[in-house]
Amino acid sequence: MDSFEFETGEVLNDVTVEYMTFGTPIYDENGIIKNAIIYCHGSLGNYSSLKKIAPLANENGPFDENKYFFICLSALGSPGSCSPSSTDLKNKFPKYSIKDVANFQKKFLAEKFSIRHVLGMIGNSMGGFVCLTSAINFPDFADFIICGVSSYKVAGHDFILSKFVNEIIESDPDYNRGELTYSLIRTLRIASLAEFNFGLSKEALRQMSNLELSEEFENFGNESIETDIYDLKYCNKACMNFDVENDLDKVKSKTLIIASKQDPHFPPELDAIPMSKMIESSQMIIMDSDLGHLCFNELETISDDLNEFMENFS
Known part of the structure; x- marks a missing residue:
């Protein structure tokens, strides 16, 4: 991108964005992709986190690549995209927030693909923070969000x-x-x-x-x-400063919350369950997975539940 302005008012020029896509784009009457699903990775991950949903992208799977067009970018602050290391600014890099990460993604989608509305967003861990932040600040941006092994605030x-x-x-x-x-x-x-x-x-x-x-x-x-x-x-x-507890009533996107009962980062009783009560009409799946916080690596174990949720958006 030509430039990006942070919440602090600082601006960086010639901003690098690393991304990948897969699936089948479907266009509206104006030539804009209307079936885009954005994948938001966890802390310091990158575009390759998109592979977590690959086992579910088969024909008639919940994320059938014939029905949807997936985009995953290495988030603001992650190596590969604009970050302290890739810019070589190191500790002179502008301080950024999760809202900056969401704004960075939204600006890129508008500039690169002319996409200003997406079918949905899927995020694990920090990616869940980004999904919630986008849904709160841009209520009409996504029809649905899937927030996995994540929370509405970093606490305790x-x-x-x-x-x-x-x-x-x-x-x-x-x-x-x-x-x-x-x-x-x-x-x-x-x-x-x-x-x-x-x-x-x-x-x-x-x-x-x-x-x-x-x-x-x-x-x-x-x-x-x-x-x-x-x-x-x-x-x-x-991530440490992330807290949207008082804004969850602004979420209008259809919301699916995925948790793991063995997650040591975000135990369901402290995070997913309270969050599901604060987001109107949200749905919740609690996985039984020894992978704990890494349970998104075996999403195929809940493919039936995901199929049921995604039937609303096919």
Whole structure:
């Protein structure tokens, strides 16, 4: 995009947006795609998160690629699109909010595809924040939203986890230098390891031997150093400040909430169930999945429920 203006008023020019599409576009009488479904990924994910719904895109599946046109972009703040690392601004990158992420996506869709209304939005984790924020701020933007393993606010244990990660990062005196050092790589690894317990369910972790756990923990830490520490810090801060509890009555899109009863990030009793009561006429599916917060990797287990919901939009 030529430019993007943040909520703070700061503007970046020549903004990179990474994205992918699949499916079958259907056009209205004005030549505009009318069957677009937008996929919104989790924290620091990217366009490839779209693969989570691939097993359900077969003929007569809930996300049949012959019926729908899917678009997934690497969100504002994620590497590949406009982010602290890709712009090389590092800690000089403008502070952004989840509303900025939603605005970034909406502006891109209008400029690239001339799309100003979508059939629906699907989001997992932080992507659920983006779906809710879009539905609240642009009530006529999407006919439906599917909000998965997510919440209407970051609070309690999840807020403290985010605060802890930030404390670890900010404790490194090299952070303010704006350049990668050996110390920052080590700090990034430690900060990322704080998240290890919040992916798989407690049950799945307990089923592993201590040797297996140690190996998984080590691999998780090693893989995390491929992340940019500034991307992590900025994204973590944006999520930490997310709270739309008092605006849920503005959601007009048909809403489906998906939760996992073993999710250590957003337990249904604290997040999905209260949210379903605050969004009028919303529907809810609570998965039984040892993948916990990562249960979107086995959405095919609830394909019948998703088919029933998507029948309203075929």
